[in-house]
Structure formats: C-alpha cells, structure tokens
Amino acid sequence: MMALLKRDMRLAVRAGGGFGLGLSFFLIVVVLIPFGVGPETGLLGRIAPGVLWVAALLACLLSLDRVFSLDFEDGSLDLLATSPLPLEGVVAIKAIAHWLTTGLPLVFAAPVFALLMSLPVNGYSALVVSLFLGTPALSVIGAFGAALTVGIKRGGLLLSLLVLPLYVPTLIFGAEVSRRGAEGQDYTTPLLMLAGVSFAALALLPFASAAVLRVNLR
Amino acid sequence: MASIWEYANPLKFMRTSETILPFVAWGASICLVVGLIWGFFFTPDDFRQGSTVKIFYIHVPSAMMAINIWVMMLITSLVWIIRRHHVSALAARAAAPIGAVMTLIALYTGAVWGQPMWGTWWAWDPRLTSFLILFLFYLGYMALWAAIENDDTAADLTSVLCLVGSVFALLSRYAVNFWNQGLHQGASLSLDKQENVADVFWYPALVAIAGFVLLFVTLVIIRTNTEIRARRSRALLARERMS
Numbered sequence: 001m002m003a004l005l006k007r008d009m010r011l012a013v014r015a016g017g018g019f020g021l022g023l024s025f026f027l028i029v030v031v032l033i034p035f036g037v038g039p040e041t042g043l044l045g046r047i048a049p050g051v052l053w054v055a056a057l058l059a060c061l062l063s064l065d066r067v068f069s070l071d072f073e074d075g076s077l078d079l080l081a082t083s084p085l086p087l088e089g090v091v092a093i094k095a096i097a098h099w100l101t102t103g104l105p106l107v108f109a110a111p112v113f114a115l116l117m118s119l120p121v122n123g124y125s126a127l128v129v130s131l132f133l134g135t136p137a138l139s140v141i142g143a144f145g146a147a148l149t150v151g152i153k154r155g156g157l158l159l160s161l162l163v164l165p166l167y168v169p170t171l172i173f174g175a176e177v178s179r180r181g182a183e184g185q186d187y188t189t190p191l192l193m194l195a196g197v198s199f200a201a202l203a204l205l206p207f208a209s210a211a212v213l214r215v216n217l218r
Numbered sequence: 219m220a221s222i223w224e225y226a227n228p229l230k231f232m233r234t235s236e237t238i239l240p241f242v243a244w245g246a247s248i249c250l251v252v253g254l255i256w257g258f259f260f261t262p263d264d265f266r267q268g269s270t271v272k273i274f275y276i277h278v279p280s281a282m283m284a285i286n287i288w289v290m291m292l293i294t295s296l297v298w299i300i301r302r303h304h305v306s307a308l309a310a311r312a313a314a315p316i317g318a319v320m321t322l323i324a325l326y327t328g329a330v331w332g333q334p335m336w337g338t339w340w341a342w343d344p345r346l347t348s349f350l351i352l353f354l355f356y357l358g359y360m361a362l363w364a365a366i367e368n369d370d371t372a373a374d375l376t377s378v379l380c381l382v383g384s385v386f387a388l389l390s391r392y393a394v395n396f397w398n399q400g401l402h403q404g405a406s407l408s409l410d411k412q413e414n415v416a417d418v419f420w421y422p423a424l425v426a427i428a429g430f431v432l433l434f435v436t437l438v439i440i441r442t443n444t445e446i447r448a449r450r451s452r453a454l455l456a457r458e459r460m461s
Contacts, residue, residue, distance in 0.1 A: 152365050165354040166386045169393040208382050215374040
C-alpha cells in the first residue's frame with residue numbers, strides 16, 4: 001500500500017505538472033476575481049471565503065481525470081486489480097495520493113491567496129481548517145467520478161458534469177465554516193458536518209468506485 | 219404463480235404493457251383534462267393571490283413527479299444491480315428524460331408564479347436550489363447513458379451513479395436547508411388533513427396528480443418498449459451480418 005502511495009505521488013509530481021498545475025490554477029482564479037468584481041477591499045473580503053472554496057474545488061476538478069486514466073491506458077490498472085490488495089484499497093490509496101498532491105498544497109497555499117483576497121485576519125484559521133477537512137472529500141468524490149468515466153474518450157467534460165453536483169454538500173459546509181470564521185461567529189456545527197461528509201465519503205465511496213472500476217475493466 | 223419477476227421477460231413485459239397501455243393513456247388524458255379544467259375554471263380565486271394560484275395544478279404534480287421519478291429510477295437501478303433484469307435498467311433509462319422535463323416544468327411554473335407573488339423569478343431558496351441540483355443530477359445521469367456504447371456497462375455505471383447520487387441529493391437537500399432560510403411555503407398537500415389546502419382545491423389537485431402519474435406511466439411504457447424493439451432490431455441486424 002505504501003509502495004503504491006509513493007509511486008502515485010512520484011508520478012503526480014514528476015509527470016508534468018499535476019502538482020504545480022492545480023496551484024497555478026488556484027492562483028489564476030484568485031487573480032481574475034478582482035478584475036471581475038472590482039478591487040474594493042470590503043467587497044473582496046466579504047466574498048473571499050466563497051471564492052477561495054470554489055477556486056479550490058475547480059483546481060481539484062482539473063486534475064481528476066489523471067487519477068485513473070493513465071493507469072487504465074497502459075494496463076497497470078488491470079495489474080492492480082489482480083494484485084492481492086483489494087481494489088477498494090487501491091481506489092482509496094489513489095484518492096489519498098490525489099489529495100496529498102492537490103488538496104494539501106492548496107491548504108498550505110490558501111493563507112497567501114486569502115491575503116490577495118483581503119480576507120479579514122480572524123478568518124484565516126477557519127479557512128485553513130475547513131480546507132484541510134473538506135478537500136479529502138473532494139478527492140474521494142472525484143475519484144468516484146474518475147472511475148465512472150475512465151473508459152470514455154475525452155470524458156473530462158462529462159466528469160465535471162457528474163462530479164460537480166456531488167460536491168454541493170461539501171462546498172456548502174466548507175464555505176459556511178470559512179464565512180462564519182471571517183465574520184467572527186461560532187463555526188463548530190458546519191465544521192462537524194464538513195468532517196462528517198469527508199470521513200463518510202472516505203469510508204464508503206471507495207466501495208462504489210471499486211465496483212464501477214470493475215465494470216470498466218471487464 | 220403470479221410474481222412480479224415474470225415481467226423481467228421482455229416479451230411478457232411488452233405483451234402486458236401493451237394491453238394496459240390504451241387504458242393508461244386514456245386515463246391520463248381524461249384525468250389531465252378534467253383536473254386542469256376543473257382547477258383552472260371551476261375553483262374560486264384566492265382572495266389575495268387572485269388567479270395566480272391556479273398554476274398550483276401544474277406546479278405541485280410536476281414537482282411531486284420530479285422527485286418520485288428519481289425514486290423509481292433508484293428502485294429499478296437496484297433491481298438491475300441485484301437481479302440483472304434488462305427491462306429494469308431500460309425502464310430507468312426511459313424515465314430519466316421524463317424526470318428532467320418534470321423538474322424543468324416545476325422550476326418554470328414556480329418562476330412564473332414567483333414573479334408576481336415574490337417579486338422575483340428566482341431566489342436561492344432551499345427548495346428551489348434543491349430542484350436545480352436535482353435537475354443537474356438528471357442531466358449527469360442522462361449524459362452518462364449517452365456517453366457509453368456498451369449497453370450493459372452503461373446500465374451498471376448509471377445504476378451505481380443513481381445510488382450514489384441519491385445519497386448526495388438527499389444530503390444536498392438538508393445541507394441547502396442549513397445554508398439559507400426559505401421563501402417557499404411549506405407542504406400544501408400532505409396526508410395530515412390539518413395542513414391541507416381546502417377541499418375545493420384539493421380534489422381537482424388530486425385528479426391532476428393522478429393525471430401526471432398516469433402520463434408518466436404511459437410515457438415510460440412507450441419508451442421502454444421502443445428501447446426493447448430497438449435492441450431487438452440491432453441484434454437481428456448483427457445476426458444477419460454474421461451469416
């Protein structure tokens with residue numbers, strides 16, 4: 001399992017920009033928003049939590065089709081499916097590797113981007129905590145979408161159509177946590193809900209993804 | 219001897235469904251005509267909202283159908299996953315576009331009613347938002363069916379998507395409630411008589427709902443049978459090419 005995790009992370013980092021690409025995309029969205037809505041600090045600070053969450057979600061979406069498609073094309077997914085490790089485990093590991101290379105860098109970069117969006121100072125901790133607990137759900141749900149569309153040529157657009165509605169609960173709770181944090185309110189309830197969504201997705205969705213992958217490998 | 223699983227046989231399903239099809243179709247037309255005319259012309263206007271309340275006879279049945287069609291797809295998907303009956307998967311496929319259209323009708327009639335009453339076409343109200351999300355789920359489901367060439371693979375994948383989607387649709391429904399307080403009124407029809415609208419509106423609404431249900435059954439039977447025939451003709455063509 002650890003070997004698979006290491007291999008996937010190494011591939012993501014070295015094979016041309018899974019690593020930097022998500023971050024750069026995040027940066028570009030954050031740079032574009034002030035051009036769209038105007039540079040007033042108050043307005044930017046008010047929409048910052050939501051914008052940062054949507055940007056993180058889109059950055060995550062961007063790299064999803066790489067989770068399975070490369071391994072599917074060169075046949076290593078077939079080998080993984082026949083290995084002693086259950087396919088559910090393979091899926092979970094791949095989702096975690098995706099999170100470590102896409103979600104976690106976003107969490108660390110978020111304070112810097114929040115500065116660009118002039119987020120109120122007391123909102124930083126809530127933003128980081130919400131991203132840290134919420135982005136695993138994005139990766140796991142995304143892995144399910146990637147497993148669904150792995151057999152389809154140019155399935156990228158379909159992937160976003162399938163995955164984005166599934167992101168709604170995560171986005172609602174995540175953005176709510178960081179909004180309440182920025183306004184100085186208590187954010188325990190949405191944070192617990194967000195953690196619940198993340199852990200439930202991590203525990204249950206690999207079974208659905210593995211079932212779907214088995215169909216696609218048939 | 220009479221078991222529902224007999225209808226897993228496409229031939230048996232087609233024979234029975236085609237026998238009942240005229241009755242269902244006529245029932246749908248009669249119920250719709252009677253219910254809508256009764257509702258539109260023979261019920262009193264609301265004392266504050268005027269005649270705008272009459273869109274209720276389309277809005278409520280279509281909204282109910284939009285949700286119930288998804289539940290029907292969930293059940294047929296489960297039947298396909300567990301018992302591998304092709305008719306079941308085809309029925310789910312046949313129902314999806316009808317459900318999407320029902321969702322659109324509910325959203326559209328709601329917007330038309332909301333403009334004079336709430337002063338806005340659209341508000342990010344929990345019910346409205348959940349319906350929009352439901353519509354996106356229908357779109358994704360249909361797109362996945364359309365994208366995959368092998369029929370059995372498509373049936374498997376869409377069934378799993380329907381199961382996972384149901385969980386997330388339910389989750390979104392309550393998450394959205396948490397996110398914003400509503401403008402939409404509570405349930406107008408429920409089994410609890412206390413909360414119902416008055417009887418003069420209730421009976422035509424019941425007839426209209428029956429009409430929508432029968433209309434849905436009619437359309438699903440027609441679309442499922444069309445799909446079975448299309449598959450059969452494809453199989454015949456393939457066999458001819460082989461020989």
